[in-house]
Amino acid sequence: MSAPETIPGTPDTPLYDRVCVIGLGLIGSSLLRCLMADRGLAGEVVACDRSDAVCARVAELAIADRVENDATLAVAGADLVVLCTPVGAYADVAALIGPHLAPGSTLSDVGSVKQAVVRDVSPHVPDGVHFVPGHPLAGTEHSGPDAGFKELFRGRWLILTPPPGTDAAAVDRLGRLWAACGSQIEVMDASHHDQVLAITSHLPHLIAYTIVGTATDLEETTKSEVIRFSASGFRDFTRIAASDPVMWRDIFLNNREAVLEMIQRFTEDLTALQRAIRWGEGDKLFDLFTRTRAIRRSIIDAKQA
Numbered sequence: 246m247s248a249p250e251t252i253p254g255t256p257d258t259p260l261y262d263r264v265c266v267i268g269l270g271l272i273g274s275s276l277l278r279c280l281m282a283d284r285g286l287a288g289e290v291v292a293c294d295r296s297d298a299v300c301a302r303v304a305e306l307a308i309a310d311r312v313e314n315d316a317t318l319a320v321a322g323a324d325l326v327v328l329c330t331p332v333g334a335y336a337d338v339a340a341l342i343g344p345h346l347a348p349g350s351t352l353s354d355v356g357s358v359k360q361a362v363v364r365d366v367s368p369h370v371p372d373g374v375h376f377v378p379g380h381p382l383a384g385t386e387h388s389g390p391d392a393g394f395k396e397l398f399r400g401r402w403l404i405l406t407p408p409p410g411t412d413a414a415a416v417d418r419l420g421r422l423w424a425a426c427g428s429q430i431e432v433m434d435a436s437h438h439d440q441v442l443a444i445t446s447h448l449p450h451l452i453a454y455t456i457v458g459t460a461t462d463l464e465e466t467t468k469s470e471v472i473r474f475s476a477s478g479f480r481d482f483t484r485i486a487a488s489d490p491v492m493w494r495d496i497f498l499n500n501r502e503a504v505l506e507m508i509q510r511f512t513e514d515l516t517a518l519q520r521a522i523r524w525g526e527g528d529k530l531f532d533l534f535t536r537t538r539a540i541r542r543s544i545i546d547a548k549q550a
């Protein structure tokens with residue numbers, strides 16, 4: 246699906262009458278900021294988090310019309326509810342809010358995995374509520390409501406994974422909301438999403454956690470040198486390895502099959518490189534590094550096109 250050309254809504258006739266965002270960290274608070282900046286998207290913006298401190302901070306930042314600590318009250322009368330908690334909390338949150346979702350409303354999310362989300366949330370979605378899972382391919386290593394910003398989704402992909410048979414109008418309407426936040430929309434099935442994200446996002450994060458963990462386990466003197474002299478390669482890994490531990494624990498536990506398959510393939514390729522280094526097979530190293538450089542260049546070219 247390409248970005249729709251129609252104007253998403255106006256303050257008089259907004260795209261959704263009431264949008265409720267549950268989980269007010271980096272992603273939830275960025276979405277709130279987008280909704281508050283464009284009053285054609287939501288007539289009323291309701292924010293909900295289980296943490297009193299987070300609710301208080303969101304009220305202070307004034308990035309919602311109303312802040313609710315109780316999710317059952319927060320979702321009442323909303324025609325769009327977006328789950329923005331770590332995915333490990335989805336089953337509990339869905340069980341809690343399911344009976345309170347308005348008929349005809351849409352339930353969505355921003356979770357980094359999609360098959361487990363369908364597994365955990367679908368059983369709690371009442372008949373007549375449209376369930377349209379989503380994933381913005383946009384983020385940082387920071388967490389919490391202060392980390393969010395309204396430009397986060399600009400120029401980034403937003404993947405929707407509606408289960409077969411989902412109402413097309415509900416999918417289109419949600420796509421228009423994200424397009425208005427600056428995202429480019431793609432629709433795919435949940436299992437394909439999880440395969441693609443396992444190699445493009447989940448494995449890179451696992452490698453970063455591993456490298457930084459390995460450096461941390463080095464003896465004290467070497468460790469302090471690593472920190473002191475860390476060049477850009479290692480520094481990039483430390484940025485990614487600073488990502489939220491709860492969120493990433495939940496991602497790996499909930500995309501187990503695809504991640505394990507990618508680890509297997511990666512391990513085999515790493516072993517091949519290990520052999521090439523051991524036996525001085527410079528051609529093999531050169532050939533691989535030449536191919537990977539071409540991939541990097543094609544990504545940059547595609548971005549500039």
Ligand SMILES: NC(=O)C1=CN([C@@H]2O[C@H](COP(=O)(O)OP(=O)(O)OC[C@H]3O[C@@H](n4cnc5c(N)ncnc54)[C@H](O)[C@@H]3O)[C@@H](O)[C@H]2O)C=CC1
Pocket residue numbers: 267268269270271272273293294295296299329330331332334337338355356357358380381382383384385386387388389390489492496
């Ligand atoms: N951080 C990133 O770069 C990206 C994250 N995502 C997805 O977005 C979701 C949220 O991630 P972040 O915003 O980074 O997390 P975050 O850690 O910044 O915020 C999560 C918020 O959820 C709240 N929360 C946790 N359990 C809750 C519950 N049971 N009920 C109500 N609130 C609850 C926490 O109090 C916290 O305020 C995750 O599912 C993640 O996979 C998607 C794209 C990028």
Ligand SMILES: O=C(O)C(=O)Cc1ccc(O)cc1
Pocket residue numbers: 356357381382383384385386446485
């Ligand atoms: O900070 C980075 O480099 C990221 O990769 C952010 C990110 C984290 C999780 C996602 O599901 C999508 C994007």
